[in-house]
Amino acid sequence: MPSYKAPVAETLFLLKNVFPIERFNNLPGFADATQDVVEAIVSEAAKLCEETLQPLNQKGDRAGCVRSPNGSVSTPPGFKEAYRAFAEGGWIGLAVDPLYGGQGLPYALFAAVGEFASSANMAFAMYAGLSQGALNALLVHGTEEQKKLYVPKLVSGAWSGTMNLTESHCGTDLGLLKTKAVPNGDGSYAISGEKIFISAGEHDLAENIIHLVLARIEGAPAGVKGISLFVVPKILVEPDGTLGVGNKVSCGSIEHKMGIHANSTCVMNYDGARGTLVGEPNKGLNAMFVMMNEARLFVAIQGLAISEAAYQNAAAYAKERLQGRALSGPKYPEKPADPIIVHPDVRRNLLEIRSFNEAARALVLWTALKSDIAHRSQDKAEAQAAADSLGLITPVLKGVLTDRGFDNTVKAQQVLGGHGYIEEWGMEQFVRDARIAMLYEGANGIQALDLVGRKLPKDGGRALTTFVGEVKSFVKDNESDASLAPYLKGLAQGLAHLEQATFWFMQNAIGKPDNAGAGSYDYMHLLGLVVLGYMWAHIAKAAIVEKANGDTGAMEGKLLRANFFMEHILPETSLRLARITAGAGTMMALEAEQF
Amino acid sequence: MPSYKAPVAETLFLLKNVFPIERFNNLPGFADATQDVVEAIVSEAAKLCEETLQPLNQKGDRAGCVRSPNGSVSTPPGFKEAYRAFAEGGWIGLAVDPLYGGQGLPYALFAAVGEFASSANMAFAMYAGLSQGALNALLVHGTEEQKKLYVPKLVSGAWSGTMNLTESHCGTDLGLLKTKAVPNGDGSYAISGEKIFISAGEHDLAENIIHLVLARIEGAPAGVKGISLFVVPKILVEPDGTLGVGNKVSCGSIEHKMGIHANSTCVMNYDGARGTLVGEPNKGLNAMFVMMNEARLFVAIQGLAISEAAYQNAAAYAKERLQGRALSGPKYPEKPADPIIVHPDVRRNLLEIRSFNEAARALVLWTALKSDIAHRSQDKAEAQAAADSLGLITPVLKGVLTDRGFDNTVKAQQVLGGHGYIEEWGMEQFVRDARIAMLYEGANGIQALDLVGRKLPKDGGRALTTFVGEVKSFVKDNESDASLAPYLKGLAQGLAHLEQATFWFMQNAIGKPDNAGAGSYDYMHLLGLVVLGYMWAHIAKAAIVEKANGDTGAMEGKLLRANFFMEHILPETSLRLARITAGAGTMMALEAEQF
Numbered sequence A, B: 001m002p003s004y005k006a007p008v009a010e011t012l013f014l015l016k017n018v019f020p021i022e023r024f025n026n027l028p029g030f031a032d033a034t035q036d037v038v039e040a041i042v043s044e045a046a047k048l049c050e051e052t053l054q055p056l057n058q059k060g061d062r063a064g065c066v067r068s069p070n071g072s073v074s075t076p077p078g079f080k081e082a083y084r085a086f087a088e089g090g091w092i093g094l095a096v097d098p099l100y101g102g103q104g105l106p107y108a109l110f111a112a113v114g115e116f117a118s119s120a121n122m123a124f125a126m127y128a129g130l131s132q133g134a135l136n137a138l139l140v141h142g143t144e145e146q147k148k149l150y151v152p153k154l155v156s157g158a159w160s161g162t163m164n165l166t167e168s169h170c171g172t173d174l175g176l177l178k179t180k181a182v183p184n185g186d187g188s189y190a191i192s193g194e195k196i197f198i199s200a201g202e203h204d205l206a207e208n209i210i211h212l213v214l215a216r217i218e219g220a221p222a223g224v225k226g227i228s229l230f231v232v233p234k235i236l237v238e239p240d241g242t243l244g245v246g247n248k249v250s251c252g253s254i255e256h257k258m259g260i261h262a263n264s265t266c267v268m269n270y271d272g273a274r275g276t277l278v279g280e281p282n283k284g285l286n287a288m289f290v291m292m293n294e295a296r297l298f299v300a301i302q303g304l305a306i307s308e309a310a311y312q313n314a315a316a317y318a319k320e321r322l323q324g325r326a327l328s329g330p331k332y333p334e335k336p337a338d339p340i341i342v343h344p345d346v347r348r349n350l351l352e353i354r355s356f357n358e359a360a361r362a363l364v365l366w367t368a369l370k371s372d373i374a375h376r377s378q379d380k381a382e383a384q385a386a387a388d389s390l391g392l393i394t395p396v397l398k399g400v401l402t403d404r405g406f407d408n409t410v411k412a413q414q415v416l417g418g419h420g421y422i423e424e425w426g427m428e429q430f431v432r433d434a435r436i437a438m439l440y441e442g443a444n445g446i447q448a449l450d451l452v453g454r455k456l457p458k459d460g461g462r463a464l465t466t467f468v469g470e471v472k473s474f475v476k477d478n479e480s481d482a483s484l485a486p487y488l489k490g491l492a493q494g495l496a497h498l499e500q501a502t503f504w505f506m507q508n509a510i511g512k513p514d515n516a517g518a519g520s521y522d523y524m525h526l527l528g529l530v531v532l533g534y535m536w537a538h539i540a541k542a543a544i545v546e547k548a549n550g551d552t553g554a555m556e557g558k559l560l561r562a563n564f565f566m567e568h569i570l571p572e573t574s575l576r577l578a579r580i581t582a583g584a585g586t587m588m589a590l591e592a593e594q595f
Helices: A008-018 A035-063 A079-088 A107-141 A144-156 A284-320 A344-376 A380-415 A417-421 A427-438 A444-455 A458-478 A482-508 A513-548 A552-569 A572-581 A585-589 B008-018 B035-063 B079-088 B107-141 B144-156 B284-320 B344-376 B380-415 B417-421 B427-438 B444-455 B458-478 B482-508 B513-548 B552-569 B572-581 B585-589
Strands: A159-164 A180-183 A189-199 A208-217 A228-233 A235-237 A243-246 A249-254 A265-278 B159-164 B180-183 B189-199 B208-217 B228-233 B235-237 B243-246 B249-254 B265-278
Touching (some): A107 A144, A107 A208, A107 A344, A144 A228, A284 A344, A284 A380, A344 A513, A344 A552, A344 B513, A380 A427, A380 A513, A380 B427, A417 A427, A444 A458, A458 A513, A482 A572, A513 A572, A513 A585, A585 B344, A585 B552, B008 B107, B008 B344, B035 B427, B107 B144, B107 B265, B107 B344, B159 B189, B208 B284, B228 B235, B380 B427, B417 B427, B444 B458, B458 B482, B458 B513, B482 B552, B482 B572, B513 B585
Parallel strands (some): A159 A208, A180 A208, B159 B208
Antiparallel strands (some): A180 A189, A235 A243, B180 B189, B208 B228, B249 B265
16 A cells, blocks of 8 residues: 655745745735745645545545446545545635635645645545636636636635536647537527546536536637637526526546546536636637646646655665665675665666656746746736746646656656556556646647747747746856855756757747757757756755755755756756757658658 | 557568578578568468457456456456467467477567567467466476476467466565475475466466476575476376376465456465476576576567557557648648648657667567577587677666667557547557566566676676677678668767776776666666667668668668667667766765655
């Protein structure tokens, strides 16, 4: 049976020492996030995740969701009670505007807690996670009436939310979608069509489900310029907020998937279901991007979260499992064999995971803070700079954290040898669950295209220039500190590769977009490595200060892992650069039949 | 539903043009392997695999194996009939000495066919695959009586074989094993103990199961020097070959695994079961290595095989799925969207898989031919050189083909987007099935240690010197051919990195074995990349000849994919070298508690 302890100390170190959130106490909600409050919240979340959510994780995988012939879906035993505890704890609305029932605390804090929940039980955490995307779309693009009608109930967990984008013939290419919206004459629309892959589309955890649905208003232009967003409740809501009659929306079937068995993935049928428009007609894509960006951060966190859960179990096994002797001679001669943690290759494996996890956790909080600044700062220049970084890093965070997070579950599984393949040990579930994060909310290849095709050239490359400037300033500001030199050196080298790759695109991809497409995935990972290296430099800086303050053991560990990242992981930037500059020539020269 | 077409043309190209097996017709069995015979065998195998084995693959995954309370195990519906067809086709004994019922054909041919079977249905192919290890151990180390009693029945498929090594407290470290053998006084032994992870340990496909079991004879020395190998039939065999009474061996339970559900993985209980010694007392490890080496080649082939099956389905999807438009403008303006094969990033993904598969297939056959020469050549020097290469490359083949093969199934799954995650499409089964190959028959970290700790230093580094010499000769012999230059250049660069890494070990790992351990995994992959690059150089050479002979389309495709490998895959050698030369310092400096 796998176990999980939330990394409370690590999270607090990041929020107090690496990126002290106190610094931002001019932002709304941050003044309330005093050290005491942060500590209490993080510890309380840890307790709930460890004691209530995690024990249901493996059971939920085995039981899965069950659809009855009437279309209702039951979640695994125990999920209802856990969901109630989660909702009543106020966790869903932690960072939501108090005007709509939330606590208004920093989003960074919500992201930290989100990691714990997804580590403990990813399939469970998705139910509440999807509500976030829905309520954010409503908060940004909804009418005051829609906000008042739906958001407080989504925040309280009485209701939950979904995102309905995909149809069987269109996932990435939403311009092809066919779901229809016909005006009812009273301001509402009748929605008809079939949506697939709808996570949490139907379940028994909440009394109502609020679907946000992309559809095409009759007579709208073809392609993405004719798509609108609608809010379509499972049960119609009266103007006073009470529940009315059932809407014409139902779950046609649930998918049999590789993992996240405890989350219901539904085919949803809309048969003239009543919905109201969110935002302007034919501008549904804008509203959808609000949900998508929220969802991408959430999915990135899942990549880290499962990597962390898998790591903990692999490290525990490596310290306990007795097998063979250290290459340099027995370390525990009194035992029949040494624990396998004595072997350098086992350590390499574990350090590849952990040196990622620590930097990824920092990156999640760094990005979440950018989101807080972008959305809450009154200083327009500061907000814009943060929004630029947020836009640039979001696809990187999603693509890189889920790719590397998945790879890490595979590495962690490997540490257990044959036991890693057996269901009982729980490691293979981490692999199966983590796999989806590379696929949904835009497959990672699409994240790479979004980065290279959209985010990079936008506003004359302003976002990348801002980011590179930030890293260079950090390097420059700290170059006189000899103890930081090893980390800054690796970072500067990675940054140079990033600039060379960017320059290569400028010279070779303008007018030849295939060269950008061919290198997009490697570029996403190159930027990801640099930003993770940047995080390690920040962590190392804070660790050196704390070590001087007397916290030697834990901080020395951090510095060694920072070394490891610089020696073993960051050099990959050079390979990524080589692959980017190879260009698209060879791959585009092949005819389709030659594949 | 996934599909599969055996790559008959590719295999024949390798056996006729790249490594013409005719050249070896002085070896026993090769004279019979005329072009006609090879073609007939490969085509016949393809037919059986496509029509009989593949249709059972997904069904077998769903049904799994079922153990009844009496300890018997049923395989999925259809497996019995398929097994009979497979056995009656003579496939199990294709390369076995005719003296014991085999056909005596080249092992290389058997390896080629083995790929098809594992692509079509890996879990099925394992039943017969395990018989190979058992019969080879008997052929090499058994008495004449044991050979006559067991081998012909294993060859005919009437019986099947197993390997019983692992116990719950010892997988890698066999010195810890506890299973006991007590002499019965009549030359036989009573075997008692529990073995775990026994593939095909109990099933309903054959009328008897011949277990090869590692155990410790009472009073034997501790550790690996006190281990002996025994043959223990499920049903005792009378001296005349007829079946007698049941032996005291039973299946205690079957494991619930991530994949290969259709192969029964058993806990086997030996309660004083009667067995006879194979080879000398306390020399069981030698006999076991015969099985292990056979099994490692078989597992390496699985890595390639699943990568190939996954590739075919991903490529087919990419050519059919309409989504978005080519970056350079619509390719099929008459369709609602272009097929996703127009996108460079989809091509990159597919080419990473295919450029591996083609080289890996060549490497399997190259290695199998080394095995043929090592075991059949009368020229001692030639046999020794082949045995050296075989010993050196076997762990690389196992580690690298299964690691990259698994990664490829993940990449192939990614091409299908969300559909890749749904069971129905079959892609996630490839991922789950391929995962085991990195774990069993020695987890890949152990392969790396075998390579760096044993194979590299053996005989003063003779095997690596021989291999490097072979590659250098190839480069030198062909350097005047300008059309080969792009491939030779990349290969020479990779080889230089390999030599630098080897030299670094010589300088830094003698006396500091942790430096060898820390770099072992990267070294295994570095050598793997070089040997795959060497295969591409061979393929390119043959393709250039064939292209001149008029076969342009297919050969141009091969040359482009060779380019891709040189541009995108082989440059990884530089990263591997950087990681090796980082050494063990950082990772060994951490205390166990810092993990």
